Amino acid sequence: MWFTGGMTSESRVVSAERLSSASPEVLFELIADPAQQPRWDGNDNLAEAADGQRVHAVGEVFVMTNTGDRVRENRIVEFVEGRKIAWLPSPVGETPPGHLWRWELEPREGGTLVRHTYDWSELHDPRRIERAKQNTAEALLASVDRLVALAEQD
Structure with a gap:
C-alpha cells in the first residue's frame, strides 16, 4: 500500500510515503549510511559515496558523487536516530542553494510508515x-519503493 502527496502550483514541497514491514532501524541504516544510498536511489542520480560516512548528528557532512561525476557535500540539518534525517546538498565548498531532502520513519503496528x-x-x-520541478511525488516514490524493497529483504 502506498500514498503520495502531490505538489500544487504554489507549493515547493513534495512528498511520497508508503508502509513497510521493515523496522525503522533497518530502514534508517540504509538511509543514514551514504554508501548505501545509490542502492535505493530511484532517480539514478547518485553514483557513489565512500564508506565510513554513516551520519550520527546534525552538523555532520557527507560527500556523495552524483552521476556525471558531480561531487556534493550534504549538510545534516535534522537528525533523530532511527526516525528522521534531512540534508542540504551543495557543490563542495559552496553555500547550499536551498533545497532539502528529508526522510521520516514512523513506527506502525507491523512495520513503518516511510x-x-x-x-x-x-x-x-x-x-x-x-x-527541482522534476522531483515529483512519483519520482520520490521510486526511491521509497527501492528503499523498502532492500529493507524487506533483510
Missing part, C-alpha cells in the same frame, strides 16, 4: 528551478 520529502521552498537560483 515518508520522503523534497523541499525546495528556499531555492532561489533560477538555474536550478527546472531541475
Whole structure:
C-alpha cells in the first residue's frame, strides 16, 4: 500500500510515503549510511559515496558523487536516530542553494510508515528551478519503493 502527496502550483514541497514491514532501524541504516544510498536511489542520480560516512548528528557532512561525476557535500540539518534525517546538498565548498531532502520513519503496528520529502521552498537560483520541478511525488516514490524493497529483504 502506498500514498503520495502531490505538489500544487504554489507549493515547493513534495512528498511520497508508503508502509513497510521493515523496522525503522533497518530502514534508517540504509538511509543514514551514504554508501548505501545509490542502492535505493530511484532517480539514478547518485553514483557513489565512500564508506565510513554513516551520519550520527546534525552538523555532520557527507560527500556523495552524483552521476556525471558531480561531487556534493550534504549538510545534516535534522537528525533523530532511527526516525528522521534531512540534508542540504551543495557543490563542495559552496553555500547550499536551498533545497532539502528529508526522510521520516514512523513506527506502525507491523512495520513503518516511510515518508520522503523534497523541499525546495528556499531555492532561489533560477538555474536550478527546472531541475527541482522534476522531483515529483512519483519520482520520490521510486526511491521509497527501492528503499523498502532492500529493507524487506533483510
